Amino acid sequence: MQTAEDILAEVLVSEAQLRQRVHELGEQITRDYAGQDLLLLCILRGGVMFLTDLMRQIRTPHAIDFMAISSYGVGARASAGNVRVILDINQSIENRHVLVVEDIVDTGHTIHAVLALLAARQPASLKICALLDKSSRREVEVPIHYVGFDIPNKYVFGYGLDVDEYYRNVPYIGVVKPEVYLKPEAE
């Protein structure tokens, strides 16, 4: 199996940059949600490393929970509205302040569907915190209240984001070499 270095074209966001930005987001969230009943709702699996770092930078009491979503479809249209809940939360969010913690917003279809689902459960407020935003790729408009980094249209991995379920442990955000996608399956 190839190592992370084998598939890495370039480091897009370094460990130090991630640490700094996550700290800033934590400070901002601490200020914005002071005195409120905050629930951080992490979208698995990509958001998990971001969540665990972010929550340590939030200095106001809060709860956490997890949801897993699956997108299905074909090729580039894989996420276009075809979103299914694989794992749902089993606590009420009614009258609570919900902040959805997501790894990356690309076309926006996934988060759009998640928001619609959660809004129906009548939270006191519902906002999104995304580590990465490929805003140039957006197909459906979604309000993202907290953004770590706006990034170009490149396939990235690390810090929770995978390539075929591997490399989530890599501590930086790296761009995947294009040939990783072009090589034959059987290699």
Ligand code: 5GP
């Ligand atoms: P959207 O529905 O916004 O198009 O897609 C969001 C989901 O697509 C993310 O939660 C993530 O799972 C996946 N995704 C989009 N871009 C990337 C990327 O560059 N790298 C990885 N690993 N996943 C991505």
